[in-house]
Amino acid sequence: MPKTKPATDDGGLTAWCYEASKTLGLNELARKVRVSWNSRMQTTAGRAWWPDRTIELNPKLKECEPEELWRTLKHALAHLVAYARSARRRREPHGPEWQAGDPGPGIPGEQPCHP
Numbered sequence: 001m002p003k004t005k006p007a008t009d010d011g012g013l014t015a016w017c018y019e020a021s022k023t024l025g026l027n028e029l030a031r032k033v034r035v036s037w038n039s040r041m042q043t044t045a046g047r048a049w050w051p052d053r054t055i056e057l058n059p060k061l062k063e064c065e066p067e068e069l070w071r072t073l074k075h076a077l078a079h080l081v082a083y084a085r086s087a088r089r090r091r092e093p094h095g096p097e098w099q100a101g102d103p104g105p106g107i108p109g110e111q112p113c114h115p
Helices: 011-023 027-032 059-063 066-085 096-100
Strands: 007-009 034-038 046-049 054-057
Touching: 011 027, 011 034, 011 054, 011 066, 027 066, 034 059, 046 066, 054 066, 059 066
Parallel strands: 034 054
Antiparallel strands: 007 034, 046 054
16 A cells, blocks of 8 residues: 655745745745645644755644734744754754744744744
8 A cells, every 4th residue: 555645735835935035035945945734743733844944734724713824834934044044053943043033034922832
């Protein structure tokens, strides 16, 4: 029996992340960033993977208010932005670079943890 692919690409959200990354001057991130929906996700809204520069979103977000989807996407992209800006050195996921470093895509009042 063939394996099923758990994630499906979302070209529209990938395009938004591309433009956001380009605006921030992060051309390498812009070229490589990909957004997909991962049906295996059960409790996490989204996550970012480096060095793949991918963002996976929980399909349950499609049932939420659009603001929740965008907040989650921006939060995940902020992780990739912080990593790209920190010269790819090891850092804490919600550490000083992420908290104080202008996460990038503009998340007013964003806290280091989801409420």
